[in-house]
Amino acid sequence: MNILPGLESTSSALAAEKVRLDIIGQNIANAHTTRGLDGKPYARQMVSFESKLMEVGVKEDGSKIMTIGVQVKSIESDKTIGALVYNPTHPDADEKGYVRLPNVNLTHEMVDMIAASRSYEANLQVVRTAKQMAQQALRIGK
Amino acid sequence: MIEANSNIAAQQAFSQSMLSQLKGKDALQPQELQGLPSSDSGESFGNMIGNLVKEVDDKGKVASAETNKLLLGETDNIHQSMIAMQESGLAFTMLVEVRNKLVQSYQELMRMPV
Numbered sequence: 001m002n003i004l005p006g007l008e009s010t011s012s013a014l015a016a017e018k019v020r021l022d023i024i025g026q027n028i029a030n031a032h033t034t035r036g037l038d039g040k041p042y043a044r045q046m047v048s049f050e051s052k053l054m055e056v057g058v059k060e061d062g063s064k065i066m067t068i069g070v071q072v073k074s075i076e077s078d079k080t081i082g083a084l085v086y087n088p089t090h091p092d093a094d095e096k097g098y099v100r101l102p103n104v105n106l107t108h109e110m111v112d113m114i115a116a117s118r119s120y121e122a123n124l125q126v127v128r129t130a131k132q133m134a135q136q137a138l139r140i141g142k
Numbered sequence: 143m144i145e146a147n148s149n150i151a152a153q154q155a156f157s158q159s160m161l162s163q164l165k166g167k168d169a170l171q172p173q174e175l176q177g178l179p180s181s182d183s184g185e186s187f188g189n190m191i192g193n194l195v196k197e198v199d200d201k202g203k204v205a206s207a208e209t210n211k212l213l214l215g216e217t218d219n220i221h222q223s224m225i226a227m228q229e230s231g232l233a234f235t236m237l238v239e240v241r242n243k244l245v246q247s248y249q250e251l252m253r254m255p256v
Contacts, residue, residue: 001197003232007225014221127225134232138239 004130008056010123012069017120019072020047024113031104034092042102043077078103194240198233205230 023045033042050073057065080103088097205226212223 001194001201001233003201003236004225004229007229011219011222011225015219018219124221127221127228131228131232135235138232138235141239141243 002057003134004127006067007127007130008054009067009069010126012052012054012071013123014120016049016070016072017116017123019075020049020116021113021120023047023075024109024116027104028106028109028113030102031106031109033102034090034099036102041082041100042104043079044102044104045075046078047075048073191240194237198230198237201226201230201233 027044030036030042036042049070051068052071054067054069055064056067059065082101082103084098084100086097087093087099090099093099205223208217208223208226211217212220
């Protein structure tokens, strides 16, 4: 019995958007980190999604019901080079007094964050609409 | 969240008591219905309703398990628990709707002038 149809793929999308927001948070947190884990300035991380085939149930004749969901394919670093700023008092400045800043652009991250949040909202709207449809159908008898 | 959980527990208790009642009725049915022609599918109406109650109960159990997992910190996907709870709630509403219709039919029969 599937009362709320199509929610498996929506649920996977919600999980994926959560990971995306997680990574955006990480980028914003490290927007000024001049010494990352490898000693170099922090490199901005990017999330990429891919489709995945999900089994959502079995039909009466024994065949599987499949749907296409989404999952995080990879989290990769942005290879662009960050700005070089002259600041001789900085602890991570080179011998000429220049500091390499991370390639995180706060404006880009904010835009990405809005996109992730809106996408999450859109998927939640699917959940809400599916629920409303079921409720409306249940009200037929009243 | 705890309130929702207890709600699910109440739903489960209700569907389980309904299930046991139906099971009790099943035992009586063969004698009662001997005179009536059996249905084509070979599945009794009581069984059908029993299956429905079982499915609704299973949904309640899934919702309960998901919420417990979330509260115990084993997962951090709020949406899965919420979706499971909504689904279980809707399934339960449907069960109640079926029950209302059954009671209504029974009352309709009882009002029939003899």
